[in-house]
Amino acid sequence: MTTAPRPSVAVIGFGAMARSLQGNLAARPQGPQITSCLLAPDSARSVPSEIAVHRTAGDLAASRPDLVVECAGHHALAEHVPQLLAAGVDVAIVSIGALCDDALRERLTRAAEAGGSRVIPVAGAVGGLDLLRAARLAGLDAVTYRGIKPPRAWAGSPAEEVFDAETLEAPLTFFEGTAREAAKAFPKNANVAAAIALAGTGLDATRVELVADPAARANCHQIEASGDFGTMSFAVENRPLPSNPKTSHLAALSIEAAVLEAFARADF
Ligand SMILES: NC(=O)c1ccc[n+]([C@@H]2O[C@H](COP(=O)([O-])OP(=O)(O)OC[C@H]3O[C@@H](n4cnc5c(N)ncnc54)[C@H](O)[C@@H]3O)[C@@H](O)[C@H]2O)c1
Known part of the structure:
Protein backbone atom coordinates (compact mmCIF):
# COMPACT_ATOMS: atom_id res chain seq x y z
CA MET A 1 0.00 0.00 0.00
CA THR A 2 1.41 3.42 -0.93
CA THR A 3 1.21 6.23 1.59
CA ALA A 4 -0.45 9.45 0.43
CA PRO A 5 1.93 12.43 0.36
CA ARG A 6 1.58 14.74 3.33
CA PRO A 7 -0.16 18.03 2.43
CA SER A 8 2.25 20.96 2.46
CA VAL A 9 1.52 23.90 4.74
CA ALA A 10 3.33 27.23 4.70
CA VAL A 11 3.33 29.72 7.54
CA ILE A 12 3.62 33.49 7.41
CA GLY A 13 5.93 34.37 10.31
CA PHE A 14 7.86 31.91 12.43
CA GLY A 15 7.14 33.05 15.98
CA ALA A 16 5.65 31.24 18.94
CA MET A 17 2.50 30.00 17.23
CA ALA A 18 4.18 28.87 14.02
CA ARG A 19 6.82 27.01 16.06
CA SER A 20 4.20 25.29 18.17
CA LEU A 21 2.27 24.30 15.02
CA GLN A 22 5.39 23.05 13.26
CA GLY A 23 6.48 20.90 16.22
CA ASN A 24 3.03 19.41 16.75
CA LEU A 25 2.43 18.59 13.07
CA ALA A 26 5.93 17.13 12.70
CA ALA A 27 5.24 14.81 15.64
CA PRO A 48 14.56 24.41 11.00
CA SER A 49 16.75 23.54 7.99
CA GLU A 50 14.07 21.36 6.35
CA ILE A 51 11.74 24.37 5.97
CA ALA A 52 12.10 26.45 2.80
CA VAL A 53 12.21 30.20 3.39
CA HIS A 54 10.49 32.67 1.06
CA ARG A 55 10.83 36.42 1.35
CA THR A 56 7.90 37.55 -0.83
CA ALA A 57 4.28 36.45 -1.15
CA GLY A 58 4.86 35.97 -4.89
CA ASP A 59 7.64 33.43 -4.29
CA LEU A 60 5.56 31.63 -1.67
CA ALA A 61 2.54 31.44 -4.01
CA ALA A 62 4.74 30.12 -6.84
CA SER A 63 5.80 27.20 -4.60
CA ARG A 64 2.08 26.12 -4.53
CA PRO A 65 1.58 25.12 -0.88
CA ASP A 66 -1.70 23.32 -0.15
CA LEU A 67 -2.49 25.86 2.57
CA VAL A 68 -0.91 28.99 4.06
CA VAL A 69 -1.37 29.88 7.72
CA GLU A 70 -0.95 33.52 8.72
CA CYS A 71 0.47 33.79 12.22
CA ALA A 72 2.43 37.01 11.92
CA GLY A 73 0.18 39.93 12.88
CA HIS A 74 -2.21 42.46 11.38
CA HIS A 75 0.32 44.24 9.14
CA ALA A 76 1.65 41.00 7.71
CA LEU A 77 -1.89 39.87 6.94
CA ALA A 78 -2.63 43.06 4.99
CA GLU A 79 0.77 42.90 3.28
CA HIS A 80 0.72 39.28 2.04
CA VAL A 81 -2.67 37.59 2.25
CA PRO A 82 -4.52 39.38 -0.60
CA GLN A 83 -1.76 38.43 -3.05
CA LEU A 84 -1.78 34.78 -1.94
CA LEU A 85 -5.56 34.54 -2.24
CA ALA A 86 -5.52 36.16 -5.69
CA ALA A 87 -2.94 33.54 -6.73
CA GLY A 88 -5.37 30.78 -5.77
CA VAL A 89 -3.86 29.78 -2.41
CA ASP A 90 -6.16 29.12 0.59
CA VAL A 91 -5.10 31.05 3.71
CA ALA A 92 -6.05 30.40 7.35
CA ILE A 93 -5.79 33.63 9.33
CA VAL A 94 -5.28 34.05 13.05
CA ALA A 112 -10.44 35.21 -2.87
CA GLU A 113 -13.12 35.56 -5.55
CA ALA A 114 -10.51 36.35 -8.20
CA GLY A 115 -8.28 33.43 -7.17
CA GLY A 116 -11.05 30.92 -6.44
CA SER A 117 -9.46 30.51 -2.99
CA ARG A 118 -10.70 30.58 0.58
CA VAL A 119 -9.99 32.66 3.68
CA ILE A 120 -10.33 30.41 6.73
CA PRO A 121 -10.76 32.42 9.95
CA VAL A 122 -9.26 30.63 12.96
CA ALA A 123 -11.15 30.91 16.26
CA GLY A 124 -7.95 31.67 18.20
CA ALA A 125 -8.19 32.24 21.94
CA VAL A 126 -11.96 31.91 22.13
CA GLY A 127 -14.70 29.38 21.27
CA GLY A 128 -18.43 29.12 20.68
CA LEU A 129 -18.13 30.74 17.25
CA ASP A 130 -19.71 27.76 15.51
CA LEU A 131 -22.85 28.35 17.57
CA LEU A 132 -22.92 32.08 16.75
CA ARG A 133 -22.52 31.38 13.01
CA ALA A 134 -25.36 28.87 13.09
CA ALA A 135 -27.62 30.98 15.31
CA ARG A 136 -27.30 34.11 13.19
CA LEU A 137 -28.93 32.27 10.27
CA ALA A 138 -32.24 32.58 12.15
CA GLY A 139 -31.40 35.99 13.67
CA LEU A 140 -29.40 37.00 16.74
CA ASP A 141 -30.93 39.65 19.04
CA ALA A 142 -27.84 40.47 21.09
CA VAL A 143 -24.24 39.35 21.55
CA THR A 144 -22.05 40.58 24.39
CA TYR A 145 -18.37 39.77 24.78
CA ARG A 146 -16.72 40.32 28.17
CA GLY A 147 -12.93 40.23 28.37
CA ILE A 148 -11.67 39.79 31.95
CA LYS A 149 -7.99 39.95 32.83
CA PRO A 150 -5.89 40.52 35.96
CA PRO A 151 -5.26 44.28 36.33
CA ARG A 152 -1.57 44.02 35.37
CA ALA A 153 -2.47 42.25 32.10
CA TRP A 154 -3.97 45.55 30.88
CA ALA A 155 -0.60 47.34 31.17
CA GLY A 156 0.34 49.26 28.06
CA SER A 157 -3.31 49.92 27.13
CA PRO A 158 -5.54 53.00 27.72
CA ALA A 159 -6.88 51.14 30.79
CA GLU A 160 -3.80 52.38 32.65
CA GLU A 161 -5.36 55.86 32.69
CA VAL A 162 -8.53 54.54 34.40
CA PHE A 163 -7.17 52.47 37.30
CA ASP A 164 -3.99 51.68 39.21
CA ALA A 165 -3.22 47.99 38.70
CA GLU A 166 -1.31 47.81 42.00
CA THR A 167 -4.15 49.08 44.19
CA LEU A 168 -7.36 47.94 42.44
CA GLU A 169 -9.34 45.87 44.97
CA ALA A 170 -12.58 45.00 43.16
CA PRO A 171 -13.52 44.11 39.56
CA LEU A 172 -13.78 47.20 37.37
CA THR A 173 -15.50 47.40 33.97
CA PHE A 174 -13.40 50.17 32.48
CA PHE A 175 -14.69 49.96 28.89
CA GLU A 176 -18.14 49.44 27.35
CA GLY A 177 -18.74 49.92 23.65
CA THR A 178 -18.99 48.20 20.31
CA ALA A 179 -16.52 45.59 19.06
CA ARG A 180 -15.23 48.09 16.51
CA GLU A 181 -14.58 50.72 19.21
CA ALA A 182 -12.97 48.10 21.48
CA ALA A 183 -10.67 46.80 18.76
CA LYS A 184 -9.55 50.35 17.94
CA ALA A 185 -8.89 51.41 21.54
CA PHE A 186 -7.46 48.05 22.67
CA PRO A 187 -5.71 46.56 19.65
CA LYS A 188 -4.13 43.78 21.74
CA ASN A 189 -7.66 42.52 22.46
CA ALA A 190 -8.85 43.04 18.89
CA ASN A 191 -8.46 39.44 17.68
CA VAL A 192 -10.98 37.98 20.10
CA ALA A 193 -13.47 40.88 19.86
CA ALA A 194 -13.36 40.75 16.05
CA ALA A 195 -13.65 36.95 15.87
CA ILE A 196 -16.81 37.03 17.99
CA ALA A 197 -18.28 40.03 16.17
CA LEU A 198 -17.68 38.64 12.70
CA ALA A 199 -19.18 35.25 13.63
CA GLY A 200 -22.27 36.90 15.14
CA THR A 201 -23.85 40.33 14.86
CA GLY A 202 -20.97 42.28 13.30
CA LEU A 203 -18.51 44.88 14.54
CA ASP A 204 -21.07 47.62 15.26
CA ALA A 205 -23.81 45.57 16.96
CA THR A 206 -21.63 43.40 19.20
CA ARG A 207 -21.29 44.84 22.70
CA VAL A 208 -17.93 44.61 24.44
CA GLU A 209 -17.12 45.00 28.13
CA LEU A 210 -13.52 44.97 29.29
CA ILE A 223 -19.82 35.41 25.43
CA GLU A 224 -23.53 35.85 26.01
CA ALA A 225 -25.94 35.66 23.09
CA SER A 226 -29.66 35.47 22.52
CA GLY A 227 -31.81 35.04 19.44
CA ASP A 228 -34.38 32.82 17.77
CA PHE A 229 -32.25 29.77 18.67
CA GLY A 230 -32.51 30.47 22.43
CA THR A 231 -29.72 31.74 24.68
CA MET A 232 -26.05 30.92 25.02
CA SER A 233 -23.30 31.64 27.49
CA PHE A 234 -19.72 30.59 27.01
CA ALA A 235 -16.60 31.15 29.11
CA VAL A 236 -12.97 30.17 28.72
CA GLU A 237 -10.00 30.81 31.04
CA ASN A 238 -6.84 30.67 29.00
CA ARG A 239 -3.38 29.56 30.05
CA PRO A 240 -0.52 31.25 28.18
CA LEU A 241 1.61 29.54 25.55
CA PRO A 242 4.90 28.90 27.40
CA ALA A 258 -8.02 24.31 11.75
CA VAL A 259 -5.11 22.90 9.73
CA LEU A 260 -6.04 19.29 10.56
CA GLU A 261 -9.68 20.02 9.72
CA ALA A 262 -8.73 21.54 6.36
CA PHE A 263 -7.28 18.19 5.24
CA ALA A 264 -9.47 15.75 7.17
CA ARG A 265 -11.39 13.10 5.29
CA ALA A 266 -13.53 12.23 8.33
CA ASP A 267 -13.25 14.71 11.17
CA PHE A 268 -14.34 12.78 14.27
N1 LIG B 1 -6.99 35.09 17.20
C1 LIG B 1 -6.39 35.04 18.39
O1 LIG B 1 -7.04 34.77 19.40
C2 LIG B 1 -4.93 35.34 18.51
C3 LIG B 1 -4.27 35.08 19.71
C4 LIG B 1 -2.90 35.35 19.79
C5 LIG B 1 -2.23 35.88 18.70
N2 LIG B 1 -2.91 36.13 17.55
C6 LIG B 1 -2.20 36.71 16.37
O2 LIG B 1 -1.17 35.84 15.99
C7 LIG B 1 0.01 36.58 15.71
C8 LIG B 1 1.24 35.70 15.96
O3 LIG B 1 1.31 35.33 17.34
P1 LIG B 1 2.69 34.74 17.93
O4 LIG B 1 2.46 34.48 19.37
O5 LIG B 1 3.20 33.65 17.07
O6 LIG B 1 3.61 36.04 17.77
P2 LIG B 1 5.21 36.15 17.69
O7 LIG B 1 5.52 37.58 17.95
O8 LIG B 1 5.85 35.10 18.51
O9 LIG B 1 5.55 35.82 16.13
C9 LIG B 1 5.20 36.66 15.05
C10 LIG B 1 6.10 36.31 13.86
O10 LIG B 1 5.65 37.03 12.70
C11 LIG B 1 6.78 37.59 12.03
N3 LIG B 1 6.36 38.73 11.22
C12 LIG B 1 5.95 39.95 11.65
N4 LIG B 1 5.67 40.76 10.59
C13 LIG B 1 5.89 40.02 9.48
C14 LIG B 1 5.77 40.29 8.07
N5 LIG B 1 5.36 41.48 7.63
N6 LIG B 1 6.07 39.29 7.18
C15 LIG B 1 6.47 38.07 7.63
N7 LIG B 1 6.63 37.77 8.95
C16 LIG B 1 6.32 38.73 9.86
C17 LIG B 1 7.73 37.93 13.16
O11 LIG B 1 9.07 38.06 12.66
C18 LIG B 1 7.56 36.69 14.06
O12 LIG B 1 8.35 35.61 13.56
C19 LIG B 1 -0.11 37.81 16.63
O13 LIG B 1 0.57 38.90 16.05
C20 LIG B 1 -1.60 38.05 16.69
O14 LIG B 1 -2.00 38.97 15.67
C21 LIG B 1 -4.23 35.86 17.43
Missing part, protein backbone atom coordinates in the same frame (compact mmCIF):
# COMPACT_ATOMS: atom_id res chain seq x y z
CA ARG A 28 2.35 13.18 13.75
CA PRO A 29 3.26 10.28 11.47
CA GLN A 30 0.79 11.41 8.79
CA GLY A 31 -1.16 14.46 7.77
CA PRO A 32 -0.16 18.02 6.92
CA GLN A 33 3.31 19.31 7.69
CA ILE A 34 4.99 22.68 7.48
CA THR A 35 7.32 22.73 4.52
CA SER A 36 7.90 26.46 3.98
CA CYS A 37 7.53 29.87 5.55
CA LEU A 38 7.38 33.52 4.57
CA LEU A 39 9.72 35.71 6.59
CA ALA A 40 9.99 39.49 6.52
CA PRO A 41 12.82 40.54 4.12
CA ASP A 42 15.05 41.88 6.90
CA SER A 43 14.48 39.13 9.52
CA ALA A 44 17.10 36.49 10.26
CA ARG A 45 16.55 32.90 9.11
CA SER A 46 15.64 31.14 12.36
CA VAL A 47 13.71 28.12 11.12
CA SER A 95 -4.83 37.85 13.22
CA ILE A 96 -8.60 38.32 12.89
CA GLY A 97 -8.46 41.80 14.43
CA ALA A 98 -7.13 43.05 11.09
CA LEU A 99 -10.62 42.41 9.70
CA CYS A 100 -11.94 45.41 11.65
CA ASP A 101 -10.63 47.35 8.65
CA ASP A 102 -13.60 47.26 6.25
CA ALA A 103 -11.43 48.09 3.23
CA LEU A 104 -9.08 45.18 3.99
CA ARG A 105 -12.03 42.80 4.41
CA GLU A 106 -13.28 43.90 1.01
CA ARG A 107 -9.81 43.40 -0.54
CA LEU A 108 -9.59 39.88 0.90
CA THR A 109 -13.05 38.99 -0.39
CA ARG A 110 -12.27 40.28 -3.89
CA ALA A 111 -8.88 38.53 -3.94
CA VAL A 211 -12.88 44.20 32.94
CA ALA A 212 -9.88 44.33 35.27
CA ASP A 213 -10.39 41.83 38.09
CA PRO A 214 -7.85 41.46 40.91
CA ALA A 215 -9.23 37.96 41.57
CA ALA A 216 -8.66 36.79 37.95
CA ARG A 217 -5.78 34.35 37.57
CA ALA A 218 -5.97 34.08 33.78
CA ASN A 219 -7.28 35.87 30.71
CA CYS A 220 -10.96 35.02 30.55
CA HIS A 221 -13.36 35.46 27.63
CA GLN A 222 -17.13 35.29 28.11
CA SER A 243 6.99 30.25 24.49
CA ASN A 244 5.00 33.52 24.30
CA PRO A 245 3.03 34.50 27.44
CA LYS A 246 1.14 37.14 25.40
CA THR A 247 -0.42 34.38 23.28
CA SER A 248 -2.80 31.86 24.79
CA HIS A 249 -2.14 28.16 24.42
CA LEU A 250 -5.65 27.71 22.99
CA ALA A 251 -4.90 30.12 20.12
CA ALA A 252 -1.99 27.93 19.01
CA LEU A 253 -4.09 24.77 19.39
CA SER A 254 -6.90 26.35 17.42
CA ILE A 255 -4.59 26.85 14.42
CA GLU A 256 -3.52 23.22 14.64
CA ALA A 257 -7.17 22.11 14.76
Whole structure:
Protein backbone atom coordinates (compact mmCIF):
# COMPACT_ATOMS: atom_id res chain seq x y z
CA MET A 1 0.00 0.00 0.00
CA THR A 2 1.41 3.42 -0.93
CA THR A 3 1.21 6.23 1.59
CA ALA A 4 -0.45 9.45 0.43
CA PRO A 5 1.93 12.43 0.36
CA ARG A 6 1.58 14.74 3.33
CA PRO A 7 -0.16 18.03 2.43
CA SER A 8 2.25 20.96 2.46
CA VAL A 9 1.52 23.90 4.74
CA ALA A 10 3.33 27.23 4.70
CA VAL A 11 3.33 29.72 7.54
CA ILE A 12 3.62 33.49 7.41
CA GLY A 13 5.93 34.37 10.31
CA PHE A 14 7.86 31.91 12.43
CA GLY A 15 7.14 33.05 15.98
CA ALA A 16 5.65 31.24 18.94
CA MET A 17 2.50 30.00 17.23
CA ALA A 18 4.18 28.87 14.02
CA ARG A 19 6.82 27.01 16.06
CA SER A 20 4.20 25.29 18.17
CA LEU A 21 2.27 24.30 15.02
CA GLN A 22 5.39 23.05 13.26
CA GLY A 23 6.48 20.90 16.22
CA ASN A 24 3.03 19.41 16.75
CA LEU A 25 2.43 18.59 13.07
CA ALA A 26 5.93 17.13 12.70
CA ALA A 27 5.24 14.81 15.64
CA ARG A 28 2.35 13.18 13.75
CA PRO A 29 3.26 10.28 11.47
CA GLN A 30 0.79 11.41 8.79
CA GLY A 31 -1.16 14.46 7.77
CA PRO A 32 -0.16 18.02 6.92
CA GLN A 33 3.31 19.31 7.69
CA ILE A 34 4.99 22.68 7.48
CA THR A 35 7.32 22.73 4.52
CA SER A 36 7.90 26.46 3.98
CA CYS A 37 7.53 29.87 5.55
CA LEU A 38 7.38 33.52 4.57
CA LEU A 39 9.72 35.71 6.59
CA ALA A 40 9.99 39.49 6.52
CA PRO A 41 12.82 40.54 4.12
CA ASP A 42 15.05 41.88 6.90
CA SER A 43 14.48 39.13 9.52
CA ALA A 44 17.10 36.49 10.26
CA ARG A 45 16.55 32.90 9.11
CA SER A 46 15.64 31.14 12.36
CA VAL A 47 13.71 28.12 11.12
CA PRO A 48 14.56 24.41 11.00
CA SER A 49 16.75 23.54 7.99
CA GLU A 50 14.07 21.36 6.35
CA ILE A 51 11.74 24.37 5.97
CA ALA A 52 12.10 26.45 2.80
CA VAL A 53 12.21 30.20 3.39
CA HIS A 54 10.49 32.67 1.06
CA ARG A 55 10.83 36.42 1.35
CA THR A 56 7.90 37.55 -0.83
CA ALA A 57 4.28 36.45 -1.15
CA GLY A 58 4.86 35.97 -4.89
CA ASP A 59 7.64 33.43 -4.29
CA LEU A 60 5.56 31.63 -1.67
CA ALA A 61 2.54 31.44 -4.01
CA ALA A 62 4.74 30.12 -6.84
CA SER A 63 5.80 27.20 -4.60
CA ARG A 64 2.08 26.12 -4.53
CA PRO A 65 1.58 25.12 -0.88
CA ASP A 66 -1.70 23.32 -0.15
CA LEU A 67 -2.49 25.86 2.57
CA VAL A 68 -0.91 28.99 4.06
CA VAL A 69 -1.37 29.88 7.72
CA GLU A 70 -0.95 33.52 8.72
CA CYS A 71 0.47 33.79 12.22
CA ALA A 72 2.43 37.01 11.92
CA GLY A 73 0.18 39.93 12.88
CA HIS A 74 -2.21 42.46 11.38
CA HIS A 75 0.32 44.24 9.14
CA ALA A 76 1.65 41.00 7.71
CA LEU A 77 -1.89 39.87 6.94
CA ALA A 78 -2.63 43.06 4.99
CA GLU A 79 0.77 42.90 3.28
CA HIS A 80 0.72 39.28 2.04
CA VAL A 81 -2.67 37.59 2.25
CA PRO A 82 -4.52 39.38 -0.60
CA GLN A 83 -1.76 38.43 -3.05
CA LEU A 84 -1.78 34.78 -1.94
CA LEU A 85 -5.56 34.54 -2.24
CA ALA A 86 -5.52 36.16 -5.69
CA ALA A 87 -2.94 33.54 -6.73
CA GLY A 88 -5.37 30.78 -5.77
CA VAL A 89 -3.86 29.78 -2.41
CA ASP A 90 -6.16 29.12 0.59
CA VAL A 91 -5.10 31.05 3.71
CA ALA A 92 -6.05 30.40 7.35
CA ILE A 93 -5.79 33.63 9.33
CA VAL A 94 -5.28 34.05 13.05
CA SER A 95 -4.83 37.85 13.22
CA ILE A 96 -8.60 38.32 12.89
CA GLY A 97 -8.46 41.80 14.43
CA ALA A 98 -7.13 43.05 11.09
CA LEU A 99 -10.62 42.41 9.70
CA CYS A 100 -11.94 45.41 11.65
CA ASP A 101 -10.63 47.35 8.65
CA ASP A 102 -13.60 47.26 6.25
CA ALA A 103 -11.43 48.09 3.23
CA LEU A 104 -9.08 45.18 3.99
CA ARG A 105 -12.03 42.80 4.41
CA GLU A 106 -13.28 43.90 1.01
CA ARG A 107 -9.81 43.40 -0.54
CA LEU A 108 -9.59 39.88 0.90
CA THR A 109 -13.05 38.99 -0.39
CA ARG A 110 -12.27 40.28 -3.89
CA ALA A 111 -8.88 38.53 -3.94
CA ALA A 112 -10.44 35.21 -2.87
CA GLU A 113 -13.12 35.56 -5.55
CA ALA A 114 -10.51 36.35 -8.20
CA GLY A 115 -8.28 33.43 -7.17
CA GLY A 116 -11.05 30.92 -6.44
CA SER A 117 -9.46 30.51 -2.99
CA ARG A 118 -10.70 30.58 0.58
CA VAL A 119 -9.99 32.66 3.68
CA ILE A 120 -10.33 30.41 6.73
CA PRO A 121 -10.76 32.42 9.95
CA VAL A 122 -9.26 30.63 12.96
CA ALA A 123 -11.15 30.91 16.26
CA GLY A 124 -7.95 31.67 18.20
CA ALA A 125 -8.19 32.24 21.94
CA VAL A 126 -11.96 31.91 22.13
CA GLY A 127 -14.70 29.38 21.27
CA GLY A 128 -18.43 29.12 20.68
CA LEU A 129 -18.13 30.74 17.25
CA ASP A 130 -19.71 27.76 15.51
CA LEU A 131 -22.85 28.35 17.57
CA LEU A 132 -22.92 32.08 16.75
CA ARG A 133 -22.52 31.38 13.01
CA ALA A 134 -25.36 28.87 13.09
CA ALA A 135 -27.62 30.98 15.31
CA ARG A 136 -27.30 34.11 13.19
CA LEU A 137 -28.93 32.27 10.27
CA ALA A 138 -32.24 32.58 12.15
CA GLY A 139 -31.40 35.99 13.67
CA LEU A 140 -29.40 37.00 16.74
CA ASP A 141 -30.93 39.65 19.04
CA ALA A 142 -27.84 40.47 21.09
CA VAL A 143 -24.24 39.35 21.55
CA THR A 144 -22.05 40.58 24.39
CA TYR A 145 -18.37 39.77 24.78
CA ARG A 146 -16.72 40.32 28.17
CA GLY A 147 -12.93 40.23 28.37
CA ILE A 148 -11.67 39.79 31.95
CA LYS A 149 -7.99 39.95 32.83
CA PRO A 150 -5.89 40.52 35.96
CA PRO A 151 -5.26 44.28 36.33
CA ARG A 152 -1.57 44.02 35.37
CA ALA A 153 -2.47 42.25 32.10
CA TRP A 154 -3.97 45.55 30.88
CA ALA A 155 -0.60 47.34 31.17
CA GLY A 156 0.34 49.26 28.06
CA SER A 157 -3.31 49.92 27.13
CA PRO A 158 -5.54 53.00 27.72
CA ALA A 159 -6.88 51.14 30.79
CA GLU A 160 -3.80 52.38 32.65
CA GLU A 161 -5.36 55.86 32.69
CA VAL A 162 -8.53 54.54 34.40
CA PHE A 163 -7.17 52.47 37.30
CA ASP A 164 -3.99 51.68 39.21
CA ALA A 165 -3.22 47.99 38.70
CA GLU A 166 -1.31 47.81 42.00
CA THR A 167 -4.15 49.08 44.19
CA LEU A 168 -7.36 47.94 42.44
CA GLU A 169 -9.34 45.87 44.97
CA ALA A 170 -12.58 45.00 43.16
CA PRO A 171 -13.52 44.11 39.56
CA LEU A 172 -13.78 47.20 37.37
CA THR A 173 -15.50 47.40 33.97
CA PHE A 174 -13.40 50.17 32.48
CA PHE A 175 -14.69 49.96 28.89
CA GLU A 176 -18.14 49.44 27.35
CA GLY A 177 -18.74 49.92 23.65
CA THR A 178 -18.99 48.20 20.31
CA ALA A 179 -16.52 45.59 19.06
CA ARG A 180 -15.23 48.09 16.51
CA GLU A 181 -14.58 50.72 19.21
CA ALA A 182 -12.97 48.10 21.48
CA ALA A 183 -10.67 46.80 18.76
CA LYS A 184 -9.55 50.35 17.94
CA ALA A 185 -8.89 51.41 21.54
CA PHE A 186 -7.46 48.05 22.67
CA PRO A 187 -5.71 46.56 19.65
CA LYS A 188 -4.13 43.78 21.74
CA ASN A 189 -7.66 42.52 22.46
CA ALA A 190 -8.85 43.04 18.89
CA ASN A 191 -8.46 39.44 17.68
CA VAL A 192 -10.98 37.98 20.10
CA ALA A 193 -13.47 40.88 19.86
CA ALA A 194 -13.36 40.75 16.05
CA ALA A 195 -13.65 36.95 15.87
CA ILE A 196 -16.81 37.03 17.99
CA ALA A 197 -18.28 40.03 16.17
CA LEU A 198 -17.68 38.64 12.70
CA ALA A 199 -19.18 35.25 13.63
CA GLY A 200 -22.27 36.90 15.14
CA THR A 201 -23.85 40.33 14.86
CA GLY A 202 -20.97 42.28 13.30
CA LEU A 203 -18.51 44.88 14.54
CA ASP A 204 -21.07 47.62 15.26
CA ALA A 205 -23.81 45.57 16.96
CA THR A 206 -21.63 43.40 19.20
CA ARG A 207 -21.29 44.84 22.70
CA VAL A 208 -17.93 44.61 24.44
CA GLU A 209 -17.12 45.00 28.13
CA LEU A 210 -13.52 44.97 29.29
CA VAL A 211 -12.88 44.20 32.94
CA ALA A 212 -9.88 44.33 35.27
CA ASP A 213 -10.39 41.83 38.09
CA PRO A 214 -7.85 41.46 40.91
CA ALA A 215 -9.23 37.96 41.57
CA ALA A 216 -8.66 36.79 37.95
CA ARG A 217 -5.78 34.35 37.57
CA ALA A 218 -5.97 34.08 33.78
CA ASN A 219 -7.28 35.87 30.71
CA CYS A 220 -10.96 35.02 30.55
CA HIS A 221 -13.36 35.46 27.63
CA GLN A 222 -17.13 35.29 28.11
CA ILE A 223 -19.82 35.41 25.43
CA GLU A 224 -23.53 35.85 26.01
CA ALA A 225 -25.94 35.66 23.09
CA SER A 226 -29.66 35.47 22.52
CA GLY A 227 -31.81 35.04 19.44
CA ASP A 228 -34.38 32.82 17.77
CA PHE A 229 -32.25 29.77 18.67
CA GLY A 230 -32.51 30.47 22.43
CA THR A 231 -29.72 31.74 24.68
CA MET A 232 -26.05 30.92 25.02
CA SER A 233 -23.30 31.64 27.49
CA PHE A 234 -19.72 30.59 27.01
CA ALA A 235 -16.60 31.15 29.11
CA VAL A 236 -12.97 30.17 28.72
CA GLU A 237 -10.00 30.81 31.04
CA ASN A 238 -6.84 30.67 29.00
CA ARG A 239 -3.38 29.56 30.05
CA PRO A 240 -0.52 31.25 28.18
CA LEU A 241 1.61 29.54 25.55
CA PRO A 242 4.90 28.90 27.40
CA SER A 243 6.99 30.25 24.49
CA ASN A 244 5.00 33.52 24.30
CA PRO A 245 3.03 34.50 27.44
CA LYS A 246 1.14 37.14 25.40
CA THR A 247 -0.42 34.38 23.28
CA SER A 248 -2.80 31.86 24.79
CA HIS A 249 -2.14 28.16 24.42
CA LEU A 250 -5.65 27.71 22.99
CA ALA A 251 -4.90 30.12 20.12
CA ALA A 252 -1.99 27.93 19.01
CA LEU A 253 -4.09 24.77 19.39
CA SER A 254 -6.90 26.35 17.42
CA ILE A 255 -4.59 26.85 14.42
CA GLU A 256 -3.52 23.22 14.64
CA ALA A 257 -7.17 22.11 14.76
CA ALA A 258 -8.02 24.31 11.75
CA VAL A 259 -5.11 22.90 9.73
CA LEU A 260 -6.04 19.29 10.56
CA GLU A 261 -9.68 20.02 9.72
CA ALA A 262 -8.73 21.54 6.36
CA PHE A 263 -7.28 18.19 5.24
CA ALA A 264 -9.47 15.75 7.17
CA ARG A 265 -11.39 13.10 5.29
CA ALA A 266 -13.53 12.23 8.33
CA ASP A 267 -13.25 14.71 11.17
CA PHE A 268 -14.34 12.78 14.27
N1 LIG B 1 -6.99 35.09 17.20
C1 LIG B 1 -6.39 35.04 18.39
O1 LIG B 1 -7.04 34.77 19.40
C2 LIG B 1 -4.93 35.34 18.51
C3 LIG B 1 -4.27 35.08 19.71
C4 LIG B 1 -2.90 35.35 19.79
C5 LIG B 1 -2.23 35.88 18.70
N2 LIG B 1 -2.91 36.13 17.55
C6 LIG B 1 -2.20 36.71 16.37
O2 LIG B 1 -1.17 35.84 15.99
C7 LIG B 1 0.01 36.58 15.71
C8 LIG B 1 1.24 35.70 15.96
O3 LIG B 1 1.31 35.33 17.34
P1 LIG B 1 2.69 34.74 17.93
O4 LIG B 1 2.46 34.48 19.37
O5 LIG B 1 3.20 33.65 17.07
O6 LIG B 1 3.61 36.04 17.77
P2 LIG B 1 5.21 36.15 17.69
O7 LIG B 1 5.52 37.58 17.95
O8 LIG B 1 5.85 35.10 18.51
O9 LIG B 1 5.55 35.82 16.13
C9 LIG B 1 5.20 36.66 15.05
C10 LIG B 1 6.10 36.31 13.86
O10 LIG B 1 5.65 37.03 12.70
C11 LIG B 1 6.78 37.59 12.03
N3 LIG B 1 6.36 38.73 11.22
C12 LIG B 1 5.95 39.95 11.65
N4 LIG B 1 5.67 40.76 10.59
C13 LIG B 1 5.89 40.02 9.48
C14 LIG B 1 5.77 40.29 8.07
N5 LIG B 1 5.36 41.48 7.63
N6 LIG B 1 6.07 39.29 7.18
C15 LIG B 1 6.47 38.07 7.63
N7 LIG B 1 6.63 37.77 8.95
C16 LIG B 1 6.32 38.73 9.86
C17 LIG B 1 7.73 37.93 13.16
O11 LIG B 1 9.07 38.06 12.66
C18 LIG B 1 7.56 36.69 14.06
O12 LIG B 1 8.35 35.61 13.56
C19 LIG B 1 -0.11 37.81 16.63
O13 LIG B 1 0.57 38.90 16.05
C20 LIG B 1 -1.60 38.05 16.69
O14 LIG B 1 -2.00 38.97 15.67
C21 LIG B 1 -4.23 35.86 17.43
